[in-house]
Amino acid sequence: MSGDPSESRGNGKNTATVSFVASVKLTVLCLFFIGLTILIGAWCPQESQVGREKVFEAFGEQAAPVLIQLGASDIFHTPWFLFLIAMLTLNMVACSFQRVFPKIRSLKTPMPVLSGREIRRLPFNKSLVLPADRTVSATMDTIAASLSKRGFKVDRREDRLVAEYGKVGRLAATITHIGLLTLLGGVTITSWTGFSGFAPVRLGDSMSFAGSEHSKLWIGHLPEWKVRVLGTRRENYPTGEPKQWYSDLAVLDEKGKVLKTGQISVNNPLSYDGVDIYQASWGLAGVEIAFNGVKKELSLEPMGNRYASFLPLDPDSVLIFSVMDQTSPLRLFAKRTEWDAPKRLAEIKPGQSVDLGGVKLSFERVVPLTGLQYKSDPGIPVVYGAFAFIIVGVLLAMIPYRHVWAQAEIGKTDSGKNESGLKNQDATILYIGGRSQKARVGFERMLQSMLGRDFPEGREVEHEKGGEQLIGAAAGEPNDV
Amino acid sequence: MSDVQIALTNTAGLSSVMSFWVFVAANGFSGLRGKLNSIGGWTMVVGFAALTIAIILRGVEAARFPLSNLYESLLWFAWAIMGGYIWINRAYGLGQLGWLSSMVAATMFLYGSWLPSNQHEITPLVPALVSYWRQIHVPPLIVSYAVFFLSGLCGLLQLWAAGRRQTVYSSVATIAACVAAIVLGTFSKVSVLWLQLLFVGGSALGMVISWLILKHVDEGRVNVERAGIYDDVSYRCVAIGFPLLTIGIITGGLWANHAWGSYWSWDPKESMALVTWLSYAAYIHLRIHRELSAEKLSLVAVVGLILTLLTYLGFNTLGFGGLHSYGQFK
Numbered sequence: 001m002s003g004d005p006s007e008s009r010g011n012g013k014n015t016a017t018v019s020f021v022a023s024v025k026l027t028v029l030c031l032f033f034i035g036l037t038i039l040i041g042a043w044c045p046q047e048s049q050v051g052r053e054k055v056f057e058a059f060g061e062q063a064a065p066v067l068i069q070l071g072a073s074d075i076f077h078t079p080w081f082l083f084l085i086a087m088l089t090l091n092m093v094a095c096s097f098q099r100v101f102p103k104i105r106s107l108k109t110p111m112p113v114l115s116g117r118e119i120r121r122l123p124f125n126k127s128l129v130l131p132a133d134r135t136v137s138a139t140m141d142t143i144a145a146s147l148s149k150r151g152f153k154v155d156r157r158e159d160r161l162v163a164e165y166g167k168v169g170r171l172a173a174t175i176t177h178i179g180l181l182t183l184l185g186g187v188t189i190t191s192w193t194g195f196s197g198f199a200p201v202r203l204g205d206s207m208s209f210a211g212s213e214h215s216k217l218w219i220g221h222l223p224e225w226k227v228r229v230l231g232t233r234r235e236n237y238p239t240g241e242p243k244q245w246y247s248d249l250a251v252l253d254e255k256g257k258v259l260k261t262g263q264i265s266v267n268n269p270l271s272y273d274g275v276d277i278y279q280a281s282w283g284l285a286g287v288e289i290a291f292n293g294v295k296k297e298l299s300l301e302p303m304g305n306r307y308a309s310f311l312p313l314d315p316d317s318v319l320i321f322s323v324m325d326q327t328s329p330l331r332l333f334a335k336r337t338e339w340d341a342p343k344r345l346a347e348i349k350p351g352q353s354v355d356l357g358g359v360k361l362s363f364e365r366v367v368p369l370t371g372l373q374y375k376s377d378p379g380i381p382v383v384y385g386a387f388a389f390i391i392v393g394v395l396l397a398m399i400p401y402r403h404v405w406a407q408a409e410i411g412k413t414d415s416g417k418n419e420s421g422l423k424n425q426d427a428t429i430l431y432i433g434g435r436s437q438k439a440r441v442g443f444e445r446m447l448q449s450m451l452g453r454d455f456p457e458g459r460e461v462e463h464e465k466g467g468e469q470l471i472g473a474a475a476g477e478p479n480d481v
Numbered sequence: 482m483s484d485v486q487i488a489l490t491n492t493a494g495l496s497s498v499m500s501f502w503v504f505v506a507a508n509g510f511s512g513l514r515g516k517l518n519s520i521g522g523w524t525m526v527v528g529f530a531a532l533t534i535a536i537i538l539r540g541v542e543a544a545r546f547p548l549s550n551l552y553e554s555l556l557w558f559a560w561a562i563m564g565g566y567i568w569i570n571r572a573y574g575l576g577q578l579g580w581l582s583s584m585v586a587a588t589m590f591l592y593g594s595w596l597p598s599n600q601h602e603i604t605p606l607v608p609a610l611v612s613y614w615r616q617i618h619v620p621p622l623i624v625s626y627a628v629f630f631l632s633g634l635c636g637l638l639q640l641w642a643a644g645r646r647q648t649v650y651s652s653v654a655t656i657a658a659c660v661a662a663i664v665l666g667t668f669s670k671v672s673v674l675w676l677q678l679l680f681v682g683g684s685a686l687g688m689v690i691s692w693l694i695l696k697h698v699d700e701g702r703v704n705v706e707r708a709g710i711y712d713d714v715s716y717r718c719v720a721i722g723f724p725l726l727t728i729g730i731i732t733g734g735l736w737a738n739h740a741w742g743s744y745w746s747w748d749p750k751e752s753m754a755l756v757t758w759l760s761y762a763a764y765i766h767l768r769i770h771r772e773l774s775a776e777k778l779s780l781v782a783v784v785g786l787i788l789t790l791l792t793y794l795g796f797n798t799l800g801f802g803g804l805h806s807y808g809q810f811k
Contacts, residue, residue, distance in 0.1 A: 024770040028763050035759040042752035042801060043677065049747065076747050196742060237605040244608050267612040267740045278741050375742035383744065387731045394724035438720050441713040442572055
């Protein structure tokens, strides 16, 4: 996606060879429309994530059907979005191979040597009359030493000097593009072979992968083994807020043989055979009670920090069972339609009983439920590799690529008087100049200060103003990001 | 929150307000400009140092990395804006950027102080945030947002120095509308659909108008040298912010994959961060391509600022929801 600067500087040859498919113009257009599409997707609730009812909840009965019809509520699966991604991919591939990757070769290309006249066309340039007592060699040595001290790689010759800084930064676009293409490869592998799913599993129950989700074009396979929940619990802060959820899992083969065990918690999954199992949510599924020894399980519903179950006794009365966690006592309430609020009848500890007018109610246990998210993503190593490339690429882009040229030539002093007091005399003139695409001002100030320190006696030769900018190709194209 | 921490945070807030007025005064007294700019810069340094210690103390007090809710992120944002300006000022000495960045920092302190007290208090983390990934993922993002703000502010200054005053007025009005939407979204019960319209519609309209009037130049007020410096600093900020945003998005993906097995889920906030990333990717490509003038690039940087504002504060205050609701408090 990164462009060659020479293309836009009126270099007709390059412009002709760069197709529209590989152009920066297409890149920017794709980025704009993809950005706009994602913005709509971020604004409108996506059915695939939160369900269609959320769209109606957000936009009402009139606007929601229109948005659904337009595809805004599932925008990341619309042909429009896929078309944009395809165009950007095409553009990136074409641009990478046509213009970005070939730049690796330029790392080996030595910097061109510029004459004094060419140096004068650089964005920053100075022409200094060398005092008679200062030799060209000593001058170049001084400049070379100063630039080396500032991290420049200096190529010092007899009466000229070429220096560059941050050449490795030129690899930024190449490495970033390799990363982006690798990312596409990783995402494709994931799409063709990966699967994922979510299952709420009660304590003691097992989970299989039969209900997994995967793409339509899929060549992967689902595991035969299962996962059993051996234990699960919630850890609270002193305030009662959840701190962490834990589940003890066992991986079992088809015959029930334990293949692996492990504890998971939020942010700490269990991995087996390329499948990662995550602690995604936690809750209480039900409460086991017994009426005069007859066991019954009631389903629990979350009610704030507690869970509750409602057992209707007749049309006007209901028993309410409330529990906070696995170890807390069960609170029993009764509610009749004519009462303003439920009345508390009893509080029963696990394993204990109470007598309710001749009926013995026993609180056996609370059955917890753990929400397990799982996925198999064979493309992950490739995606992680891509992430590494992208990070390295964008970090390299922070390094400014800078050039400095210096050339000593015999020339006219043009205006003013030289040190011998004569006008338009022949003298040794030091032409020094450079360019930096990033941090240009800092670069120019650095050179200015360096010259002021190294040549305090230096007098600048005045030239006529104007003159075209140096063509990028001749200057080594220092405009990479 | 300990008294020392409150005192240090207040010191930082007051420093940002004081430095703002000192920088403003520097514009009124041209004879004292250098001295006042220097005082403003040092006041900012004092505020930055106080805030650094306050954030560290908060972390020590909470026994965790102090970046887990909106209030803490605002402190980090103000810290990054102040630190960013100090760094730019050391290299370039830009007094005009001083009052703008101190104003942004002061606004963040003010906004943070208005938040409910439970935001200021140190509260336990929800299970999803109990991870070492939090300190890897969030700081680069907050710092990148601050650096993008500085880039956008430099863009405004570049437009001003380039004589595009009408464009600056239009852009500032647009940013003000966006800020108003966020403030209303935070502290009022106005329907989020209206606020979303104000933010997104207002910014789209404002930026189109700014683009259209970009050709109006006040020739008598053009300062080519200053415009060049602001353009350079704006690009420098993007060159630093872009890798940070990239790292933030990627580490977010790594955390999400580590925590719930999916490195990308089109969550509104991560989608918006991607939109911001795409906008700066476009900026960089436009910059390389060199078809656009510095003024147009400055306007793109202002658009980036608005998108950053939407990503950072807009999505939590304008009712977009999603997994990144830690910044919400309603």
